[in-house]
Amino acid sequence: MNAVTGFLERLGGRVTSAIHRLGFASRFLLLTLQNSGMSFRRFSLVVREIYFAGVLSLIIILVSGLFVGMVLGLQGYDTLVRYGSSSALGVLVALSLVRELGPVVAGLLFASRAGSAITAEIGLMKATEQLAAMEMMAVDPIARVIAPRFWAGVISMPLLAAMFSAMGVFGGYLVGVRMIGVDEGSFWSQMQDAVDFQEDILNGVIKSVVFGIAVTWIAVFEGYDAPPTAEGVSGATTRTVVTSSLTILALDFMLTAFMFRGA
Amino acid sequence: MMKRKALDLWVGVFVAIGLGALLFLALKVGDLASFSATAETYLVKANFDNIGGLKKRAPVKSAGVVVGRVEDIAFDTETFEATVAFSIDKRYEFPKDTSAKILTAGLLGEQYIGLSAGGDTTKLKNGDKLKITQSAVVLENLISQFLFNKAADGNKDSK
Numbered sequence: 001m002n003a004v005t006g007f008l009e010r011l012g013g014r015v016t017s018a019i020h021r022l023g024f025a026s027r028f029l030l031l032t033l034q035n036s037g038m039s040f041r042r043f044s045l046v047v048r049e050i051y052f053a054g055v056l057s058l059i060i061i062l063v064s065g066l067f068v069g070m071v072l073g074l075q076g077y078d079t080l081v082r083y084g085s086s087s088a089l090g091v092l093v094a095l096s097l098v099r100e101l102g103p104v105v106a107g108l109l110f111a112s113r114a115g116s117a118i119t120a121e122i123g124l125m126k127a128t129e130q131l132a133a134m135e136m137m138a139v140d141p142i143a144r145v146i147a148p149r150f151w152a153g154v155i156s157m158p159l160l161a162a163m164f165s166a167m168g169v170f171g172g173y174l175v176g177v178r179m180i181g182v183d184e185g186s187f188w189s190q191m192q193d194a195v196d197f198q199e200d201i202l203n204g205v206i207k208s209v210v211f212g213i214a215v216t217w218i219a220v221f222e223g224y225d226a227p228p229t230a231e232g233v234s235g236a237t238t239r240t241v242v243t244s245s246l247t248i249l250a251l252d253f254m255l256t257a258f259m260f261r262g263a
Numbered sequence: 264m265m266k267r268k269a270l271d272l273w274v275g276v277f278v279a280i281g282l283g284a285l286l287f288l289a290l291k292v293g294d295l296a297s298f299s300a301t302a303e304t305y306l307v308k309a310n311f312d313n314i315g316g317l318k319k320r321a322p323v324k325s326a327g328v329v330v331g332r333v334e335d336i337a338f339d340t341e342t343f344e345a346t347v348a349f350s351i352d353k354r355y356e357f358p359k360d361t362s363a364k365i366l367t368a369g370l371l372g373e374q375y376i377g378l379s380a381g382g383d384t385t386k387l388k389n390g391d392k393l394k395i396t397q398s399a400v401v402l403e404n405l406i407s408q409f410l411f412n413k414a415a416d417g418n419k420d421s422k
Contacts, residue, residue, distance in 0.1 A: 044271075051273055159285075166292075191292055
């Protein structure tokens with residue numbers, strides 16, 4: 001009997017603390033949005049963060065995009081040639097990149113490349129009491145530190161996802177047309193026929209914006225919420241990567257279910 | 264100060280590449296330029312006995328050229344036929360007695376509407392209804408017809 005109540009107690013404690021944390025994170029997001037005015041008045045703050053979150057992620061995004069596209073080209077050709085429809089390779093590469101792989105893989109890379117860096121930076125700022133020092137000088141750390149990083153992430157993510165998709169299409173073109181020798185005309189024309197701007201490209205961009213918001217939100221919150229110890233910061237960094245990767249995959253399923261159901 | 268300028272430059276390059284990639288996706292992959300959503304169109308309706316697997320946004324072609332898109336598919340409760348509304352680009356004018364067929368791209372491809380122009384001198388206007396239509400070929404009906412004919416032939420021979 002005691003074991004059962006103990007188990008239920010622990011379960012209840014887990015659930016309430018999770019809900020509590022979610023509520024805290026939501027209020028934190030609200031506070032960030034309310035204090036975003038400064039980021040746009042002094043846009044150089046955001047520009048600086050776009051450099052760290054976006055520009056420094058450029059190499060990994062472009063190289064991964066190229067390789068994902070080339071692998072799609074090889075694998076797609078291998079399957080399509082069995083049905084004698086290797087000219088549909090362009091459709092396969094473009095649709096899978098624009099709809100799914102571009103936003104999702106770019107989001108995962110962004111979470112591990114930029115999200116973890118944001119969490120570690122903010123966590124360390126908190127551990128070394130820089131945030132407290134700012135408050136002492138009547139500078140709101142949320143407006144000065146959190147909001148610019150949040151907006152930089154939200155702006156960078158769709159751009160990175162678009163670069164990933166474009167690079168992937170180029171990689172698919174390199175392997176499909178240049179290496180294997182699929183007809184160049186049908187590669188592009190079938191792709192252009194099948195890919196719809198609103199249905200596919202715009203939905204992909206919407207996805208990447210949503211992922212950008214989710215990843216940066218999680219990253220800044222985990223950093224701000226991290227216990228001010230070395231252990232705490234490292235734990236928060238790990239949690240950022242794990243939580244935002246899972247969130248991206250879950251959100252992707254939900255968005256896909258809404259966007260591409262039946263139709 | 265130099266540092267700040269270099270930073271701005273890099274961010275500028277980053278944003279330019281990002282927007283360039285988006286533009287590439289829109290124009291080269293999505294082919295937005297050739298059939299833009301804002302092009303002026305006029306709406307034409309047609310009744311079909313059976314539309315097969317025709318879907319919204321399916322192309323409307325004439326002589327193999329895409330001239331429009333299917334906008335709406337509805338069921339007419341009075342005639343028990345399918346009413347298909349499709350928009351045609353204003354640049355392409357068709358005679359009033361144009362006929363519409365539902366065709367299939369390849370053996371297993373998606374279905375589209377094929378228009379063949381008639382000889383009338385008056386042109387189609389917005390809201391007009393096409394009189395001559397031909398339904399989609401449903402493979403099952405075709406096979407059953409074929410089998411039925413075979414059976415009928417067989418009966419004739421035995422008589």
